[in-house]
Amino acid sequence: MSHIAQRSHDLQETPLLSTGFIARLTVFIAFFAVLTLVISLGGRWFGARVSLAGNTESVAPITLTIGRDTLRLPENTLRFPSQRRDGVSERADLYLTWPEMQGYSAEHRNRFDDVARSSGLIFLQIAQSTMSRDMSGRFEPIYSHLVEGGGVAFASGMTLYRLRADAGYADEVLLTAPRAGAPDYVVRCTLPPTPQMATSGDCQRDIKVGRDLTVLYRFSSQHLPDWDHIDAAIRHFVEARLVSPFATAR
Numbered sequence: 001m002s003h004i005a006q007r008s009h010d011l012q013e014t015p016l017l018s019t020g021f022i023a024r025l026t027v028f029i030a031f032f033a034v035l036t037l038v039i040s041l042g043g044r045w046f047g048a049r050v051s052l053a054g055n056t057e058s059v060a061p062i063t064l065t066i067g068r069d070t071l072r073l074p075e076n077t078l079r080f081p082s083q084r085r086d087g088v089s090e091r092a093d094l095y096l097t098w099p100e101m102q103g104y105s106a107e108h109r110n111r112f113d114d115v116a117r118s119s120g121l122i123f124l125q126i127a128q129s130t131m132s133r134d135m136s137g138r139f140e141p142i143y144s145h146l147v148e149g150g151g152v153a154f155a156s157g158m159t160l161y162r163l164r165a166d167a168g169y170a171d172e173v174l175l176t177a178p179r180a181g182a183p184d185y186v187v188r189c190t191l192p193p194t195p196q197m198a199t200s201g202d203c204q205r206d207i208k209v210g211r212d213l214t215v216l217y218r219f220s221s222q223h224l225p226d227w228d229h230i231d232a233a234i235r236h237f238v239e240a241r242l243v244s245p246f247a248t249a250r
Helices: 002-014 019-052 109-114 115-120 220-241
Strands: 060-066 071-076 091-097 121-128 148-155 159-163 173-181 182-189 203-209 213-219
Touching: 060 091, 060 121, 071 091, 109 115, 115 121, 121 220, 173 220, 182 220, 203 220, 213 220
Parallel strands: none
Antiparallel strands: 060 071, 091 121, 121 213, 148 159, 159 173, 173 182, 182 203, 203 213
């Protein structure tokens, strides 16, 4: 056989893909498949963490002692991860859906994640009392000296008082309403020019609960027609979660 014929025969006998190349290719494909799976699972985990944005759907009870009171709160009602651990705390910051009075959940996630829908939330700050009177109790000794002119009728059976420009409350107004067997309801609000411009923190009020707690809560002016229901619901929510319930004066 000539040299040229032998070379042609050898080329015909040589496999197109060597065994070593096939082995390396198999390893590469397997590695790429594992890498893709890891990225996919990691992306899902990261995406879920980003979508939660610090929120949690866990309803595990968190026990917080604030001053002389102890509360047991669902974890998903606490706004900040740093407060979602048992122990002594200066305060508890909560967010709740209205009117459901529930914490963060997949069902209501749009209210928590979309600023445009946050008017459907109520924000609470529970701390040890620093004043002897709540907002209703402060009307006569404090707020009545800061109003300008007399009160005017407002919606939902309320009376509106304008605060003096030098009172330090910017554009806020006082709204009051009579309550049977209890001091008048009092709330401070920054009323928006139009209902569409309402925010989740237009109005704020504080009440006393437990042995020595002040509950400061903020809500949208859109919910002012429900002022009495909101006040009662917040009081009930907090009192129901006191570890040692304590009767409080209304």
